[in-house]
Amino acid sequence: MPSRPLPGDGLLDAHRADTLRARRRTVYSQPGWNMSSRQPKEMRDATRTPTSSDTEGRDDLDRMLSAVALRDRAAFETLYRRTSPKIFAICIKVLRDRSEAEDTLQDVYVTAWNQAATFNPQLSSALTWLGTIARNRAIDRIRRRRTVSLDETTVEEIVDESPTPAALAQLSQERQRLELCLQALPDIQRNAIREAFFTGSSYAELAARMSVPLGTMKSWIRRSLMQLKTCLER
């Protein structure tokens, strides 16, 4: 997140490159990892408490976006400089095509300029707002592709790993809470949720990729979403 340095991302990346395959089998069986939502304490202990600079960075971006609503070009440029690396990464993740991701990135910030007045800092952070636009644009784009170009890539390569406890400790409190709730789901459902979020795939595509009937995939995802909601509201 550009609102603050993100050592977690770099860490995650390096970790991914080194031990992608190895970790897949071992990570969930580590003691203290497959924890239920009743045991959040040990994870909380391992986490960094958010520093005041986190909140400041986030507030900064929110203020910038509010200034953009008042047609402040300088604020827009700063907002772009600070947030575009994250937004670009989100576009690449879903589209898996750099040139399409560039077009989408441009589209996202044109939308941001046009619709900044719809941003409500009480409901959302600037980064969540921009990330939402980016995901919506990227997903709309892949839905319109004639064929799903996943043939060359195996499922192994595109399924995302949950962050390691060390990497997770560098992320926001919201992200850590979400991870606790994700870990409370059955493995296969958690994988389906991550796969869905990071690839932007439709139910039909997910069912085909994970070789289960469409109805099964739908009920996995819907049940997981309801469980996540209950868990996060606790």
Add this chain to the structure above:
Amino acid sequence: MNTPASSDEKDLRCAEYVLGVLSDEERREIELAMQQEAGMAESLARWQARLMPLNEDVAEVMPPSHVWDRLQAQLGWTQTGRRAGLWNSLSFWRWTGLTSVVAACALAIVLTRTVLHEAEAPPAGPQYLVATLERQGAGAAWTATVDAQHAQIVVVPPRDFAIAANHSTQMWMIPPGSKPVSLGVIDPQRPTIVHVAQAQLQQLGTQTTLAVSLEPQGGSPTGQPTGPVLAAGRVEGI
């Protein structure tokens, strides 16, 4: 529209939308419902807050500098050229777009010009309807003035609005309980006069919703909105 009835089911649809598992058509339904149904926008916002932290898992990638250059060009920040004439003056039209009532007055000017041009008798008491198309409840964006007698609508786009060159903005009317009916592609940056067929005009009443969606260049290939709904609003009498 195939909108689920119970509020739990609606909330779940919002969750599916945010997660990204719905089809193109289902996504459009949710976007339309968000404009029309109470609670949908809030439900979507809550799901965004719940799921978007996952984006933190994605490692940042620095975009190439030409994206910023293209972005500035698209927003018109690199041009200094002046436009000539009141009709082509964007600031004039944006000013007129401030309120529906003012837009209706602008239409009167348009009508006068048309009448002078065609040397026909002016219509007695033309009936106007107006719609302010709002962007997710954040105030006026597009303004539409319906001139029923001449079967046309003057559409004024919002200030500082721009879209990618490979996209178009398309206007739709949605009579109550019906599917959207295309009124054609409109200019994203300049006021457009949309001509309405008589059959469509009959359906254009005060319960009708007008909407603008983002479409591939030249308009929706399917006859139904395929891109995000940018703004929507109910037609009202004046």
